Amino acid sequence: MESKHILTVEEFRELARPTSKHVDEKEVTAFISECENLNIIKAVGLDTFEALVGDEVDEEHRVLLEGGVWTQTMQDGKERKRMRCVGLKQALAYFVYAKMIQSDGGIVTRTGMMRHDDEHASHADDKNRVRRYNDAMNVAEEYLTGCLLYWRSVKGDEVRPVRGSRVHVHAIGD
Numbered sequence: 155m156e157s158k159h160i161l162t163v164e165e166f167r168e169l170a171r172p173t174s175k176h177v178d179e180k181e182v183t184a185f186i187s188e189c190e191n192l193n194i195i196k197a198v199g200l201d202t203f204e205a206l207v208g209d210e211v212d213e214e215h216r217v218l219l220e221g222g223v224w225t226q227t228m229q230d231g232k233e234r235k236r237m238r239c240v241g242l243k244q245a246l247a248y249f250v251y252a253k254m255i256q257s258d259g260g261i262v263t264r265t266g267m268m269r270h271d272d273e274h275a276s277h278a279d280d281k282n283r284v285r286r287y288n289d290a291m292n293v294a295e296e297y298l299t300g301c302l303l304y305w306r307s308v309k310g311d312e313v314r315p316v317r318g319s320r321v322h323v324h325a326i327g328d
Contacts, residue, residue, distance in 0.1 A: 158207035159186050160194070160219060161246045169247035171290070173254070182250065185257075189249040194242055197298060198305060206242065214308050218242055224304050239304035240297045248294035255287045 161169075163179045166186065195203045198218070205211070206219050217224065221241030226234040 157187065159183070159190060160203070160206050161186050161190075161243050161250070165243055166247050166250055169244045170251040173251070177254075182254075185250045185253045186246065189246055189253060193249050193294070193298065194246055197302060198242070202305070218301055218305055218308075222304075224307065226303070226307055237300070237303065239300050242298070242301050245294055245297035245301055248290055248297060252287050252290035252294055255283060255290060258283055 163182045163186075166182055167173060167175075167177075190203070198206075202215075202218075205215050211219065216222075217239060219242050221239050221244065223236055223238050226237050
């Protein structure tokens with residue numbers, strides 16, 4: 155049985171930062187599935203996720219998925235300010251992008267983790283790769299937080315952003 159995802163490889167290419175057209179689609183699909191399970195489903199719940207990938211998506215779920223503008227309402231019923239939700243698709247695209255930065259083109263072979271080198275390109279050093287990873291994760295988490303604020307205003311549920319899932323590298327003496 156083929157599982158449905160809220161993001162396609164083509165949408166990933168449109169919504170995330172620019173990537174090569176030669177990126178392996180199977181790898182992107184694997185990262186989409188992984189990030190849905192680790193970040194999106196944990197944040198919105200399995201029932202909401204299943205509604206998002208269902209055949210018919212209502213207006214509230216469409217805004218959560220694709221983004222939109224909404225007015226934040228306080229508990230006393232007073233409207234507060236207009237807010238923007240970029241949508242779970244774009245948040246997921248940045249989680250996937252960060253995951254790809256983290257993997258750095260590595261592939262597991264029978265001899266272990268390998269990374270192809272080429273005379274026409276080079277890999278970023280670890281310090282810059284971690285910096286880019288953190289930047290992409292900050293964007294992804296902010297986008298997810300905006301989506302969760304929207305969803306909480308619509309459903310009234312207490313929804314908390316998923317945090318603390320990053321890899322932390324501390325360089326001593328740097």
